[in-house]
Amino acid sequence: MTGALDVLTDWPSRLDDLFGRISSEFARAEPRRQARKYLEGLLGDAKRKNAWQLAEQIGDARPWRTQRVLSHVQWDQDRVRDVCRAYVAADALYGSDKSLRVLLERREVPYVLAVRGNEVLNVLTADREFLRLKASALADLVPEDGWKRLSAGVGAKGQRYYDWARLRLFRLQEPPWDHWLLIRRNRKDHADKACYVTFGPMETTLADLVRVAGRRWAVEECFEIAKQECGLAD
Known part of the structure; x- marks a missing residue:
């Protein structure tokens, strides 16, 4: 080897x-x-x-x-x-843990955490309207021209393209940090959506968040490779 x-x-x-x-x-x-x-x-x-x-x-x-x-x-x-990380990324098992999100924010650690569709979130619209809705309902509010097609990285069949959008979450933001709801939509089945609660510097772009979300999918693969390479596999 x-x-x-x-x-x-x-x-x-x-x-x-x-x-x-x-x-x-x-x-x-x-x-x-x-x-x-x-x-x-x-x-x-x-x-x-x-x-x-x-x-x-x-x-x-x-x-x-x-x-x-x-x-x-x-x-x-x-x-x-903390020295060896840029973002924390995790699935909904961890993303729905509000105490984890608060802990990361207090430590000023950016994150992209998947959440379930029934996660209740707060959004302040461009019209200054305050909305408190489930993540899935907020995702349905994105207009068709609000989506952007981006690759979440290379998969077994090439680039993994999805439609992506984000909504700014209403939180007690302290500059230079901000929060967003990141939404991924299947290009063929628009009803197939996934949601992420995200936290990062105010200048964070949609592409930045998509890149981190895509990296999360490789976590299990990386664990397996690391176990094999370090001789720690079963």
Whole structure:
């Protein structure tokens, strides 16, 4: 199996850049070095990544150094995760959790979260009319000229084109942030729609939101590839 380090010739430098962004979370030099070696091991060619094989991969006689970093050394996991993200994307199981949306907004983390059609949302129309309707009902209010055909990314059969629209949600927005309802419509079956509640900088474009929504569909595929590549599959 070809290791992930062979995929890009400049991957080591990219890993250096990425780790440089999180290295300050490790106060001491020794655990900082070991954390870096651990990442190299995960991306190496060993087909399985148990503790002993990882130790051999990174040149350690025993696995205790890495185990200590993972189980005893104090470092802020939430801060490390925040460094490595631009958006949070999730399906409706998570998107309908209002407490999650509030948490992300307080941390100023942009998101594109799918919601069920019965999610009740608030919209202020261009005529300054306040509407409180289900997401599916709001989606039905979009006029025909309000849709834009955009690709959500490449799928098994090429570009995945859908019709897209967005409505600005009425929330207690604090500049420079804003909220929208993003709506995806099947090009052939206009009754087939999907809705997303989104949060991001005020200058966020419709295309930006569509790109993130499309990336969410690849999550399961990425998980499977990562498990295989890192030797963590069943």
